[in-house]
Amino acid sequence: MLSSVIRFTARASARRIALAALMGGALLGGAGAAPAVASNATPTSADAKPVYSDAAALGKLMFFDPALSASGKMSCASCHSPEHAYGPPNGLAAQLGGTDLHQQGTRAVPSLRYVLNRTPIWTHAQAASLSERLSETDNAPVGGFGWDGRFNYLHDQANFPLFNPNEMANKDPAALLAKMQRAPYAARFKEVFGQNIFADPTKAFTQAMYAIERFELEDPSFHPYTSKFDYYLDGKVQLTAQEFRGKKLFDDPAGGNCASCHIDQSGVNGAHPLFTDFNFQALGVPRNAELKVNADPKYFDMGLCGPLRTDQSDKLNCGLFKSVSLRNTATRHVFFHNGRFHTLKEALRFYVQRDTNPDKWYPRDAHGKVDKFNDLPVALRVNVDTTDEPLTRKTGERPVWSERDIDDVAAFLATLSDGYDLKSKAVK
Numbered sequence: 001m002l003s004s005v006i007r008f009t010a011r012a013s014a015r016r017i018a019l020a021a022l023m024g025g026a027l028l029g030g031a032g033a034a035p036a037v038a039s040n041a042t043p044t045s046a047d048a049k050p051v052y053s054d055a056a057a058l059g060k061l062m063f064f065d066p067a068l069s070a071s072g073k074m075s076c077a078s079c080h081s082p083e084h085a086y087g088p089p090n091g092l093a094a095q096l097g098g099t100d101l102h103q104q105g106t107r108a109v110p111s112l113r114y115v116l117n118r119t120p121i122w123t124h125a126q127a128a129s130l131s132e133r134l135s136e137t138d139n140a141p142v143g144g145f146g147w148d149g150r151f152n153y154l155h156d157q158a159n160f161p162l163f164n165p166n167e168m169a170n171k172d173p174a175a176l177l178a179k180m181q182r183a184p185y186a187a188r189f190k191e192v193f194g195q196n197i198f199a200d201p202t203k204a205f206t207q208a209m210y211a212i213e214r215f216e217l218e219d220p221s222f223h224p225y226t227s228k229f230d231y232y233l234d235g236k237v238q239l240t241a242q243e244f245r246g247k248k249l250f251d252d253p254a255g256g257n258c259a260s261c262h263i264d265q266s267g268v269n270g271a272h273p274l275f276t277d278f279n280f281q282a283l284g285v286p287r288n289a290e291l292k293v294n295a296d297p298k299y300f301d302m303g304l305c306g307p308l309r310t311d312q313s314d315k316l317n318c319g320l321f322k323s324v325s326l327r328n329t330a331t332r333h334v335f336f337h338n339g340r341f342h343t344l345k346e347a348l349r350f351y352v353q354r355d356t357n358p359d360k361w362y363p364r365d366a367h368g369k370v371d372k373f374n375d376l377p378v379a380l381r382v383n384v385d386t387t388d389e390p391l392t393r394k395t396g397e398r399p400v401w402s403e404r405d406i407d408d409v410a411a412f413l414a415t416l417s418d419g420y421d422l423k424s425k426a427v428k
C-alpha cells in the first residue's frame, strides 16, 4: 500500500512538473516558443489582439462547405458542430459518412474547442533502459492530434477526413480541387493565393489545407472561455456548494484523482486550464458493439499501436488513447474513443466501478469468467492503467464515489459548458 502511494506521488509530481512547463512559458509564450506547440500558437487570453487572416476567412468557408465532400452533403461542421462545441451533433458512437452517408466511422468525434492551439507536438522520449521505462518517471507519450496523436499539424490532420472513405470520401486531391474551383469562394481563393494558383495543384492543395488550419487556430469560436468555471476563476461568480463539493471530489488525489490527468489549475501565466494533460493512457473502456468494425472479433482499435496509427511498434503502447479536454463534456452524448458511453454519469460510474464491479461493465467469456478489458487482445490487457487512482480497487471493494458523489462531480463538470450568462446564471 505504502509503496503504491509513493509510486503514485512520484507519477503525479512528474506530471505536474511536465505540465508546469507546458502550461507556463513554453506553450503559451507566443511566437518565440512555437517549437513546443503542434501548430503556431495564437494568444488565447481574452484581451489579446484578435488575428484574422484572409486564409482563415477562406478556411472558415471551407470548413462549413458540404460541397467539398463526395456526397455533397457533409462538411467538417457536420461532425464538428459549432452549436455543440465543435463536437458531434448527436449521440452516435461514430458518425455516418462516405459517398452515400451510410458508412460508419470507427471512433467518436472529439470536440475541437480549446485544444487546437494548445496541443503539444507528439513526443515520446524513450528511456534507455527497460527498468527506467517501466518506472513511473519515464517520459510518457504526449501530444499530437487525433485520439492516437498521429498528426502533428492541423494541415496534415485535415487531409484525413477529406479523403477517408467513411467521412468526406474525396477520391484524391484533384477531386477536391475540382470542387474548390466550382465553389463560390474560388475567386477569393485566387485573390488571396494567386490568380494562377489552381494551375499548380500541389501548391493549391497546400494552401487549401493551410487555410483550414488558420481558421482552426484563429477563429475565436474555438476558445470562448465563457463557462461558469472561467468566470469563477476570474472571481466573477461563486460555485454552488454542490459544484464545489464536486470539484473537491474531482481533485482529491486519493479519491477521484481526475485532476491528475484532466488538469484544472491555471497555468503560471494565468492561462485557464483545459482539463487535459494531452497524455496517453489505456483505461480499458469496454468494447462497443455499436461500432460495426467490432463485429469482427479480431479487430481491435489499439490507439497508439494502430490500426490508424502505424509508426509505433512498442507493445507497451497498445490500447493507449489521448486524454481529452473535459470542457463542454456535459453537453456531449457520446464518451471515450469508441463512444461506449452515452451519458456523463455513466462515464463517471465506469471510472469508479470499473474494478469494484467489473461484471457491470464487461461480458462473461465462454467459461463464465468476466472478460475484463475486453476491447484489447488478452496479451495486451496488462497495459491498462491499474496504478492511478481511482483505477486501483479490487472486485467487491467500495467504489471511491457514491451516487451522490457522482451527481456532485457531474454538477461541477457542467460548470465547464461555454455560454454561461452571468445575469441569468444559466448556460445560454
Ligand code: HEC
Binding pocket: 063, 074, 075, 076, 077, 078, 079, 080, 095, 096, 097, 105, 107, 108, 109, 110, 111, 112, 115, 116, 144, 145, 146, 147, 148, 154, 157, 158, 161, 162, 166, 167, 168, 212, 308
Ligand atoms: C464524419 C465525421 C467527421 C468529419 C466530416 C470530420 N471529422 Fe474531424 N474528427 C472526426 C473523428 C472521428 C475524429 C477523431 C479521429 C481519430 O482519432 O482518428 C476527428 C478528429 C479531428 C481533429 C483532431 C482533434 C484533436 O483534438 O486531436 C481535428 C483537428 C479535426 N477532426 C478537424 C476536422 C476538419 C478540419 C474536418 C473537415 C476537413 C473534419 N475534421 C471533418 C470526425 C470527423
Ligand code: HEC
Binding pocket: 110, 111, 250, 256, 257, 258, 259, 260, 261, 262, 279, 280, 281, 282, 283, 285, 321, 322, 323, 324, 325, 326, 329, 332, 334, 335, 336, 337, 338, 344, 347, 348, 351, 352, 385, 388, 389, 390, 409
Ligand atoms: C490516468 C489519467 C486519467 C485519469 C486519472 C482520469 N482520466 Fe478521464 N480520460 C483519460 C483518457 C486517456 C481519456 C480518453 C480515453 C479513451 O477514450 O480511451 C479520458 C476520457 C475521459 C472522459 C470522456 C471524454 C470524452 O469527450 O469522450 C471523461 C468524461 C473523463 N475522462 C472524466 C474523468 C473523470 C471524472 C476522472 C476522475 C474519476 C478521470 N477522467 C480520470 C485520462 C484520465
